Amino acid sequence: MLARWPSDQIISAAIIGGCSLTATLISAYINSRRAAAAQATGKRSRSKPPGRSRYVALFVAGLAAGMIGYRFGAPALGIAGVSVPGPVVAAEAARPTPYRDRAAPDDWADPVAPTPPDATPAVLPPVSTWLRADGLRIHYRYVDRLPGACDGRVAAFGNWVDGRRGLAVECLDDGWLVLDLTEPTKAGRLTRNVTHCFAIRGWDGSWAQHDRVPSPGLERVAIASKAGTWGGPPLGFRVVRADGVDRIEFTNAYPRLDC
Secondary structure (H helix, E strand, C coil): CCCCCHHHHHHHHHHHHHHHHHHHHHHHHHHHHHHHHHCCCCCCCCCCCCCHHHHHHHHHHHHHHHHHHHHHHHHHHHHHEEEEEEEEHHHHHHCCCHHHCCCCCCCCCCCCCCCCCCCCCCCCCHHHEEEEEEEEEEEECCCCCCCHHHHCCEEEECEEEEEEECCCEEECCCCEEEEEEEHHCCCCCCCCCCEEEEEEEECCEECCCCCCCCCCHHHHHHHHCCCCCCCCEEEEEEEEEEEEEEEEEEECCCCEEEE
16 A cells, blocks of 8 residues: 555545544434433433443444445445545556656667758659650660660561551660651651650560659650550650651650550
């Protein structure tokens, strides 16, 4: 048991003891009145009215009964769901530790240090670093997207007329592939101002994975297609004419042909 009771338990004990004492005094008063009335009417009664010792004994008994009832009754009421704190419960319940005094668990990791404001974030290469157009010639840098492409024949496939047959791609020594669309354009197999798509396949059957490394602007060029058709999202382009000269611009905008 605790060395001292909390203030709420002391108050509760005083209330219960006071009620018990009051009930005892009322009972003693009624019994004394009855004894006096019986003596006045000549009925058999005690030879003398109850003395002070009886009141003291009743007081002590009532106080003891109240304390014992509170000592063992409060825990029972607490178990039943009635919120009455008792000395046994108070002795067994540990006081909660304030949050500021709690020790940090050993498995807590130190917070990640924030990035300094002057730190420069990694810059991703834009599409223009590996996809360019020169008139009707498309330049595609294959080093990071189709390794070993120049070890054999490379071809480009698209959705223009006869585009499924493949069109030869020139391999340059500096890591670039060149797709020349001059002949399909002059032959009318490409429709001007309409978006087409193309993809490049190596000699071993593998497709160029131009979405392997995220590039800003790729979302404005890549075209969604059926899975496995082109090995990945094909790239969109269209032939536009300005001042009587045809040139290629990369886009996935409508109108466009299905890929």
